[in-house]
Amino acid sequence: MIKGLYETHVQVSNLENAIQFYTKVLGLKLAHRDKTRPIAFLWIGQKKEFMLGLWEQKENLQTRHFAFTSTLEDILNYSVEFLEKKDLKPYNFLKNGSIQPMVFAWMPALAIYFNDPDGNQLEFISILEGEGKPELGVLTYDEWIQQKQ
Structure with a gap:
């Protein structure tokens, strides 16, 4: 359905x-x-x-989260530059100060986050090929590629 x-x-x-x-x-x-x-x-x-x-x-504004589908290439090569050119601050899921996109290994998917002016949490996400590996948690794309080899 x-x-x-x-x-x-x-x-x-x-x-x-x-x-x-x-x-x-x-x-x-x-x-x-x-x-x-x-x-x-x-x-x-x-x-x-x-x-x-x-x-x-x-x-009583209640912020939300949602993700825009994107491509692997766009996220890896253009997303951070795209956001910064528009005065938006990209961040990864870990919120560790890095603006590097991260992989959610359980899916697997590559993602980068940013906020709208009201604080709604937005995301560019691309589903990756292959099976998920939940035991890997959240990691960089380079780490994900190394794990697949």
Whole structure:
């Protein structure tokens, strides 16, 4: 019955600022803005493929986490530069001060994190080929490659 995840929603403190961030900085496309409520919907990827809902919440803002699908090559070669050029601070899952993407060995997947202006935790992630190795925990991509040899 379930084939995937179509949409997710996050709370934002200022809808206009959030629309600007997600469209101008990250490149999502505005799909619809509700004229009766402070809500906007954005396309992720191709039109009608995936959707992100932005809900303005002036009080008791609850931040969330979600991940954007990316490619291995983009994460390894461009993600940190892409984020830094947009004045965003990349960080890895371990939050150890490194901006190096990390591998979640149990999946396996490569990921790098950053925050939106409201503190929602965003991620670029790419599923890696092969079987997961949960016993390895979270490690660098170089360590992951060495483990596979």
